[in-house]
Amino acid sequence: MTITVSPVYLFNAVTNEAESAELWDGITEKQLGDWEGEWLPELFKSVQKLHRAGVERRHWPQSRHWNWRKKTEALQGMLAQPGFSIVCNGMTQGMMILDTVMKRCRIEQQKGKEIVYVDFVENAPWNRPDLHDPALYRGVGSVMINAAIAQSKELEFKGRIGLHSLPQANSFYANTCGMSDLGMDANYQNLRYFEMTSEQAEAFIAKGTQP
Amino acid sequence: MVAKKTMTLNLTDAEMRALDELCEKKDLSKTAVMRQALRLYQLIENRVEKGDKLFFEDEATKEKAEVMML
Structure with missing residues (x-):
């Protein structure tokens, strides 16, 4: 598996400075090792804190059920469902799997056209403001x-x-990304469906990468 | 960007017409349509190989028709 690495930047909230990072066009054994060895223990600690604080289960991070190893193994070599990851300071900070074939646009002006659907995207637990303060x-x-x-x-x-958004991320997709909110999808666990037009994509890129 | 390799594709008139129609309908270049077709073909082949079945469903009647992959 050949991986292309592109330079990107993340904002380090501790040092208050931009930090060099890498965008990988794949999810490799390195990412899966980081997920199993670092993400999961941190995620379980966060869930334990929420539980002990009496937070209702429905407010716990829903991605806690995601098994990136199984997902990645199932999609190994599949052109239709490419994976991506971000590495910063030697650690995987985010992972994503896209679907480039099975979905179509829903917004009227682009209805039925081809679309890249974000199947799964997850941030490392220590980067999530709802789990880690400060992220x-x-x-x-x-x-x-x-x-x-x-x-x-x-x-x-x-x-x-x-994409279908988990409740914790609705505001990010609507406000930071400027995607159209098409409301709750009864056919997809009642999650809100967001879509981005080409114009919205250009506007998002023009803004530059923002947290 | 990932490096790409070039190939020559020989098509019949009918195949070329079908490709042109898809390009027009999808607002995609010939290359983009062929790459999309390859992704879809690989995905279906992979799922069928694992024992999955491929169906088309009529949205109104919910009637399902199995696509036989031989």
């Missing part, structure tokens, strides 16, 4: 959305992307 790195989500837009353009889909 260590900001900008992982924006770098991933940028990567999804770039993939969409590379496939001539003109930057069109779509």
Whole structure:
């Protein structure tokens, strides 16, 4: 498996400075090792804190059930579902899997057209403001959305992307990314569906990567 | 950007017409349509090989028709 590494930046909230990072166009054994050895223990600690604080289960991070090893193994070598990851300071900070074939646009002006659908995207637990105060790195989500837009353009889909958002991320997709909120999807666990037009993609890129 | 390799593709008139129609309908270049077709073909082949079945469903009647992959 050949991996292309592109330079990106994340914002380190501890040093208050931008930090060099890498966007990998793949999810390798390194990422899966980081997920199992670092992400999961941290995630379980966060869930334990929420439990002990009496926070209702429905407010716990829903991505706690995701098994990146199984997902990655199932999609190994599949052109339709490429994976991406961000590495900073030697540690995996985010992972994403796209679907470039199975979904179509829903917004009226682009209905039925090809789209890059963000199937799974997750930030390392220490970068999530809802789990870690202060979050260590900001900008992982924006770098991933940028990567999804770039993939969409590379496939001539003109930057069109779509995704179902977990409740904790609704505001990020609506406000930071400027995606259209098409409301709760009864056919997809009642999660909100967000879609980005080519114009919205251009506006997002013009803003630059922002946390 | 990932490096790409060039190939020559020989198509019949009918195949070229179908490709042109898809390009027009999808607003994609010939290369983009062929790459999309390859991704879809690989995905379906992979799922069928694992024992999955491929269906088309009529949205209104919910009637399902299995696509036989031989």
